[in-house]
Amino acid sequence: MENFNITVNSQDFTVEPQENGTYRIMNGEEKTGVIYAEPSDEGTQWRTLDGLEDSFVAEVGKLITRHNQ
Numbered sequence: 001m002e003n004f005n006i007t008v009n010s011q012d013f014t015v016e017p018q019e020n021g022t023y024r025i026m027n028g029e030e031k032t033g034v035i036y037a038e039p040s041d042e043g044t045q046w047r048t049l050d051g052l053e054d055s056f057v058a059e060v061g062k063l064i065t066r067h068n069q
Contacts, residue, residue, distance in 0.1 A: 006063040008056065015064060023064055035060055 001017035013032060016024040025032040033050030035057050046061025 004067055006060065006067070008059050008063070013060070015060070015067075023060075025060060035064075037061065037064075 003014055003016045006013050006015055011027070014026040016026060018024060018034075022034050022036040024034050033048050033052045035046050035048045035050075035052070037044045038047050039045075044061070044065070046057045046064075048057050
């Protein structure tokens with residue numbers, strides 16, 4: 001998969017899909033964090049092991065899902 005750009009809270013990020021199913025979120029040359037999708041009873045939940053706010057992770061996940069459709 002190819003990298004693509006998203007905008008969250010008026011800030012631009014690059015999403016770098018990884019071969020293991022995770023997504024590296026970059027702000028310029030700086031890594032913001034890595035997120036991944038996890039199935040749940042309520043549908044797909046987006047998670048991170050990095051110190052990112054849940055609302056940010058959910059918004060980025062929503063934009064990744066929209067891009068991949």
